[in-house]
Amino acid sequence: MKKSIGAKTIIFPTPVLVIGTYDTHNKPNLMTVAWGGICCSAPPCVAISLRKATYTYNNIMEKKAFTINILSEDMVKNADYYGIVSGKNEDKFLRTNITPVKSDLIDAPYGKEFPFVLECRLLKSLEIGLHTQFIGEILDVKAEESILDKSSLPDMERLKPFSFDPATRNYFRTGKMLAKGFSIGREV
Amino acid sequence: MKKSIGAKTIIFPTPVLVIGTYDTHNKPNLMTVAWGGICCSAPPCVAISLRKATYTYNNIMEKKAFTINILSEDMVKNADYYGIVSGKNEDKFLRTNITPVKSDLIDAPYGKEFPFVLECRLLKSLEIGLHTQFIGEILDVKAEESILDKSSLPDMERLKPFSFDPATRNYFRTGKMLAKGFSIGREV
Numbered sequence: 001m002k003k004s005i006g007a008k009t010i011i012f013p014t015p016v017l018v019i020g021t022y023d024t025h026n027k028p029n030l031m032t033v034a035w036g037g038i039c040c041s042a043p044p045c046v047a048i049s050l051r052k053a054t055y056t057y058n059n060i061m062e063k064k065a066f067t068i069n070i071l072s073e074d075m076v077k078n079a080d081y082y083g084i085v086s087g088k089n090e091d092k093f094l095r096t097n098i099t100p101v102k103s104d105l106i107d108a109p110y111g112k113e114f115p116f117v118l119e120c121r122l123l124k125s126l127e128i129g130l131h132t133q134f135i136g137e138i139l140d141v142k143a144e145e146s147i148l149d150k151s152s153l154p155d156m157e158r159l160k161p162f163s164f165d166p167a168t169r170n171y172f173r174t175g176k177m178l179a180k181g182f183s184i185g186r187e188v
Numbered sequence: 189m190k191k192s193i194g195a196k197t198i199i200f201p202t203p204v205l206v207i208g209t210y211d212t213h214n215k216p217n218l219m220t221v222a223w224g225g226i227c228c229s230a231p232p233c234v235a236i237s238l239r240k241a242t243y244t245y246n247n248i249m250e251k252k253a254f255t256i257n258i259l260s261e262d263m264v265k266n267a268d269y270y271g272i273v274s275g276k277n278e279d280k281f282l283r284t285n286i287t288p289v290k291s292d293l294i295d296a297p298y299g300k301e302f303p304f305v306l307e308c309r310l311l312k313s314l315e316i317g318l319h320t321q322f323i324g325e326i327l328d329v330k331a332e333e334s335i336l337d338k339s340s341l342p343d344m345e346r347l348k349p350f351s352f353d354p355a356t357r358n359y360f361r362t363g364k365m366l367a368k369g370f371s372i373g374r375e376v
Binding site for chain 1: 189190191192193194195196197198199200201202203205222223224225226227228229230231232233234235237256258261264265266267268269270271272273283284304305306311312314316317318319321323325326327328329330331332333336340341342344347349350351352353354355356357358359360361362363364365366367368369370371372373374375376
């Protein structure tokens, strides 16, 4: 029996995306967002949504660029911190001992210690309501060699990414492999 | 040491969203997409991206409505099947013994046997490239009572949602709770 629980912004899983930007004075900043996802295969694009009140919103508007950093389980504390505190008041790279590295492709920084990074050029921005959606074209993906498999693709067991549960606002580990995609469905 | 792996559409985790629509003859259809995510808190909105060639693309353009169904682990075979086969050729509800239920709010069906459903009214569509992004306003969320906790919020341990890995194209289980959000970051 289904029960209505109201117009809530809940899907599972929701990602934990750490956005890297520079401000007008080229101070690097990090901010965590959960509203986002891949939105086009060609050109390869990813969408993230931000409130106008955030420091990162202004940085993206100014520099037309951002990185998306995916963290491993052992850095969940960092990810949560980047979502709680504003870059207006703190140097979040410094506070968490993360080294800002300027992308060679766009005017945005990523974290040297982060295992997986997307470098994005702002393609479009769209006002929706409380949030503005930024669509970034993915110009390159950089990953620590230690998390790559033989095909140079990220290995989930090594990367150990985690997700956010918008219902309880807790972080969850990624579990074991469940099934092969574009394969198990052929049994239907 | 970071290695460039090219401009790939990879983030972790990526959701597995089963989209419910009606065609012009009111035949219900299901299609799985991985390109999507919540995109605004107020109004509550979710974005999904589809290629023009899909049956669901035309259905959404016609009916201006869709549901998003989140499935449990035990239905991974269904989710994979809905992404492999086109509704042009098959009745995917019938083939998988899922009962189409017309939403009381929008002109779209959901699966009676699916545990968690978002009912969405098309708000905007945005051409990006190969994919068109549809932004839906979430009008209601309906969930099986068996997956709800005492606060009437979905309980991840009961829902058992799974994710898609765009790198290896495999499905992964959701793991255990890792940390409390808006909390563990305060230790920094």
